[in-house]
Amino acid sequence: MLAQRQPVVLLVEDESAQREVLTYNLEAEGFNVVSAVNGDEALLMVQEEAPDLVLLDWMLPNVSGIEVCRQIKARPETRSIPVIMLSARSEELDRVRGLETGADDYVVKPYSVAELMARLRTQLRRVRPAAAxxxxxxxxxxxxxxxxxxxxxxxxxxxxxxxxxxxxxxxxxxxxxxxxxxxxxxxxxxxxxxxxxxxxxxxxxxxxxxxxxxxxxxxxxxxxxxxxxx
CATH class of the missing domain: 1.10.10.10 (Winged helix-like DNA-binding domain superfamily/Winged helix DNA-binding domain)
Incomplete structure (x- = not known):
């Protein structure tokens, strides 16, 4: 039997230490990880890599995570890709803004890796049910x-x-x-x-x-x- 293709997660994070930790945990959970360090690179990779899910940091250089999310959700060919926003902003207004921009979920830093993986799999079940x-x-x-x-x-x-x-x-x-x-x-x-x-x-x-x-x-x-x- 041919193995099921690993879900592809685009990780958008400019802090190298955080990116390494998340990449390690995602790969340990069986995901194929591609990464971007800024908003411009993220938008390019969404088009080139067609990821199954985007894990997106709010605070990015140049183009913010909010704007990246807005553009992903504005394009017909990418709007169905789930976006999980990662942010140190814990205020209710920030959560609302992130979700209203189109994010499918909003996770506040610091977070539990186990909880993040559970939320990620919940979103993936919507777009790749066969993987579940x-x-x-x-x-x-x-x-x-x-x-x-x-x-x-x-x-x-x-x-x-x-x-x-x-x-x-x-x-x-x-x-x-x-x-x-x-x-x-x-x-x-x-x-x-x-x-x-x-x-x-x-x-x-x-x-x-x-x-x-x-x-x-x-x-x-x-x-x-x-x-x-x-």
Whole structure:
């Protein structure tokens, strides 16, 4: 069985000691960590890395964490990414401001690492339920991430490990167009070189498996852009 892709967390923190501690704890919990040290770099990495979650410090040089959060939530392609704001500001007005800017959660420093990880996993369950072993449903397709099984119209579907991960990726983002490069990153991993044409081959195999017992093709090809579910 192909291992589940590690969730990617973008850590935005300008203090090196704090960044090292958080990176260590996140990696120990099984997360893939990418980091930025200022707001400009963070906004660039959100576009390039497509993280599953952003852990964002309020006090950053140049562009503040509040402004970074506002821009992430203003863009259609990134607004669904959960943002957890980290701040030494404990006043209620500051919490309200952070949440009204679009932050999905607000954690005051100093904080318990265990509590932070629990809050992080809560947010991830919303956007990557398969990583938590939950069932995904889209129309007549049911995917059980824990048991690694798929049904369509109550009939079991046999999928190879790569096709299973492809379907998982599609079902976690129904309706969203995913480029071949994004699929390569999410299904094969960012550290493995695979030709983009390989994506087309495996999407073809997935389509064939899902339509083996009848039914319409649930995967849409978007010319020049990629693929989407529905």
């Amino acid at each position: 072993g939950e069932r995904l449903v889209w129309q007549d397709i049911l995917l059980d991430a824990a048991e690694h099984r798929v049904w369509r119209d109550s009939q079991p579907i046999s999928l190879g490990p790569t096709e299973f991960r492809l379907l998982t990726t599609f079902m976690e983002k129904p309706g969203r167009v995913l480029s071949r490069e994004q699929l390569l990153d999410r299904v094969w991993g960012r550290d493995i070189y695979v030709d983009t044409r390989t994506v087309d081959v495996h999407v073809g195999r997935l389509r064939k498996a899902l339509m083996k017992q009848g039914g319409t093709d649930p995967i849409r090809t978007v010319r020049g852009a990629g693929y989407s579910l529905g």
